[in-house]
Amino acid sequence: MPAFPNVADLAIEFSSSVDAVWAFLSDGGFFMLLLVAVSLLSVAVILYKVVTLLVENIAPAKVQRALTKADEYVSSGELPELIDLLRKKKSPLSRIALTTITGGYSGRAEATAATEAKAREEIVDLEKGIAPLEVVITIAPLLGLLGTVSSLVAVFSNLDGGVGVGGRAEVARGIAEALNTTIAGLAIAVPTVVAHSYFTKKLERLAIRMESLTNGLLAALCKPRSPEVLDPVFAEQSLLSSSSHVNQQS
Numbered sequence: 470m471p472a473f474p475n476v477a478d479l480a481i482e483f484s485s486s487v488d489a490v491w492a493f494l495s496d497g498g499f500f501m502l503l504l505v506a507v508s509l510l511s512v513a514v515i516l517y518k519v520v521t522l523l524v525e526n527i528a529p530a531k532v533q534r535a536l537t538k539a540d541e542y543v544s545s546g547e548l549p550e551l552i553d554l555l556r557k558k559k560s561p562l563s564r565i566a567l568t569t570i571t572g573g574y575s576g577r578a579e580a581t582a583a584t585e586a587k588a589r590e591e592i593v594d595l596e597k598g599i600a601p602l603e604v605v606i607t608i609a610p611l612l613g614l615l616g617t618v619s620s621l622v623a624v625f626s627n628l629d630g631g632v633g634v635g636g637r638a639e640v641a642r643g644i645a646e647a648l649n650t651t652i653a654g655l656a657i658a659v660p661t662v663v664a665h666s667y668f669t670k671k672l673e674r675l676a677i678r679m680e681s682l683t684n685g686l687l688a689a690l691c692k693p694r695s696p697e698v699l700d701p702v703f704a705e706q707s708l709l710s711s712s713s714h715v716n717q718q719s
Contacts, residue, residue, distance in 0.1 A: 500616025500650050504609065508657045511605045515664045518598045522668060527595065527675050528562040528682075536566060536682040539689040561591035562679050569686050577691045584683055592676055599672075602665040606658050613654020620647030 520526070535542070535554050542551040552570060555563040568587040574580040624643035
């Protein structure tokens with residue numbers, strides 16, 4: 470039978486690992502403390518963005534399905550039901566769609582401008598947390614490099630004129646310890662770059678999806694509802710009448 474390590478061995482290994490990590494951090498000095506703080510900031514922001522950028526929090530599946538059927542809601546006179554759904558499922562997509570439907574605009578151009586303004590507002594709100602990640606990506610390697618340089622200055626300033634074998638070993642050990650902050654800075658920056666890229670691309674995909682759905686909603690609201698009406702100007706008037714009807718029922 471395979472031999473499994475006992476609890477005492479595991480405890481010793483864990484204690485040794487903790488001691489090694491502590492030595493690594495303590496050798497970095499003041500700049501290592503700054504890097505630890507930066508790493509905690511990065512982890513906190515990443516966890517925050519993981520939660521806030523969940524698709525169900527931004528564009529719930531039920532709202533997406535409803536907006537893909539916007540033309541059916543409008544043509545069947547069930548627009549108030551769609552509004553009720555949007556108000557119940559609070560999300561950035563719902564707020565954008567409500568802005569489009571209940572604005573009481575005079576034409577499609579005005580409705581489009583208002584919808585785009587609301588969409589920009591929601592996207593800016595969703596981008597909260599991206600800027601701190603960019604700061605971490607920039608300053609973490611620089612703090613690591615600064616810590617290394619300051620440690621090297623301290624190592625070489627303590628050298629005397631004659632450096633023997635023991636002195637060279639001391640210098641080598643000092644240089645190795647000085648590089649700890651550079652390693653830490655890069656170790657923080659690399660995963661933060663990956664997270665930043667992932668969140669940015671995901672936000673772009675969600676923005677495109679919301680734009681597509683709201684464009685379909687605008688088309689449904691501005692679509693002529695009478696077959697004998699051929700004048701395209703009616704598309705500008707239909708939105709006003711639909712919005713006014715909705716506002717009266719609201």
